[in-house]
Amino acid sequence: MDQSKDILDLSQNYRIDLDQVSFVGKTNEKKKAARRRWAILAKALKSPSGSQPSSPTDEVSVRRISSFMLLKTRELPVPPCSDLNEQICKRVWFEYSLSIGQTSFTINVGHRTRTFSAEDLMGFNNTGNVCIWPSEETLSYYACANLGLFLDRNVLELGGGMSCLAGLFIAKYAASTTVLVTDGNRNSVDNVQAILQCNTFSCPTSCSLLKWGEAPRTALQYDVIVSADCLFFDDARHDFVECLHQYLAPGGLALVMAPQRGSTLDHFIIQSETRGLKCKKLIRYDETVWDRRMQLLNQDEYNDNIHYPILVEVTKP
Template sequence: MCLSTQSPVGSEPSSPVEEFSVRRISSFMLLRTQQLSSVPKTINSQDFRINDQIAKRTWYKYTIQIDSLEFTVKIGHRNRTFSAEDLMGFNNTGNICIWPSEETLSYYVCSNLSLFKDKKLLELGGGMSCLAGLFAAKFAAPLAVTVTDGNKVSVENVQAALHCNEFACPVACKVLKWGRLQGEEYDVILCADCLFFDDARTDLIECLWSCLRPEGVVLVMAPKRGGTLDNFIAQSEAKGFACKKVLNYSQVVWEKRLTLLENCEYVDDLHYPILIEVTKV
């Protein structure tokens, strides 16, 4: 039997602004969202500019539950629409909703906190939330976390969130263009749904090579989406990486996938995020 439903049933969607998205399947229902009744208090911020940015946002609590444990992060949403200037010159796909790849990567992080303990961590292309990186920074006790996006508007939004959450380590947020390489290296790199633009793939792989320590690992979460995932793997292996494709990385996510397969609007190729573990040979 084929069910025709817009999203899975049983929880709130992972984005409070679903109407802005054209996606048929918007969530694996791993995240609960709750709008906060007031602006959260800042953590050690006397910066008027930051406090003003915080006040201009509507704030939500994002919660992931693993068995009896709950993990929460507060994220603000801008109260105005994006101007053409805001959206010019960068890929803004991460700027409206929490996409399934970021959702499942965040769930994977919260399910495997020991992987990040005492590690130096980088998130690439985190959009307006950088959720996976922030969950790691708050709950996994890493050495340090840097979350990034190629867009200054996204970075400003995450910087506001940094002042409204208490983290277990130093956390930085900055603009990082993949084609402009930096010298700093990391133990773990997180990357969600960043593979679907062919013209950016080479820059992404070069950035991963430059930023990853010899014994480090990149955790990429993305759907097949035609040949984009396989093209990334082939090009990464040509660069000198080893890539391991993991289909069943969480029994909870896998069971939700099996349920979604009965949904007429669900397309596994487009909607199911696959985990790719990338290491240097």
């Protein structure tokens, strides 16, 4: 195993300043990762207007390189619901599944069959409309492995992208009081609205547009908030922290999953604690995820800094 890639060395008791870690060819690695992300978006723009969007295992996707192989996908021959309206029929449908022990968890997910215009991709971040990223994959797995965290709780997902996968797994299996899944992009919300029609949930479940920088539409607060890979853009982090503080009930818990990505995660923690929230950074939060990480360390394309999702537990005193 190439020890230079194990930036989360346990001998440091999980305390490490990634800015002080020297990577060989670090600049080139960052450029390659950026090119891969933009290649996904470029492919969507250049594809014929009737083509399908990138699948969760698309060969150009960063997720294929960094997948923790927790999710399995199966294309469905027909839409998985009886009401075949236009919103349902214009999507290609997949069954997303994961297994924990002997228990299987499944969600039906629709992929838009239209490509993305330049207008779609400009302005608000739309990367969540393209594929499932590792943080969402691992957050979904962690949620299903810890369903008791959401029992009889009001749950909110922030920045859920085109699938709001973690929130919907919770809504289907955790017996929560209510679940609201949200994103700041209208295309994502429209897609999730269609997904809601093709699944059965254990509690009242809804989806709405929520942009972090806007004034809240309601004073309602939530017992648990979940969010995956929402720290990527520096200029949106302040609004995200404010949104967490606004919507998290006193004594509530937020589960924020994101890679270290340089100092990005640490800046989020600093900003959150400055705002009065308390943060606990968990690296080895699940043994299955940890074992998959150890296997990936041997792959040339894998980089802990940008691929391994870290869990931050955020509480509001």
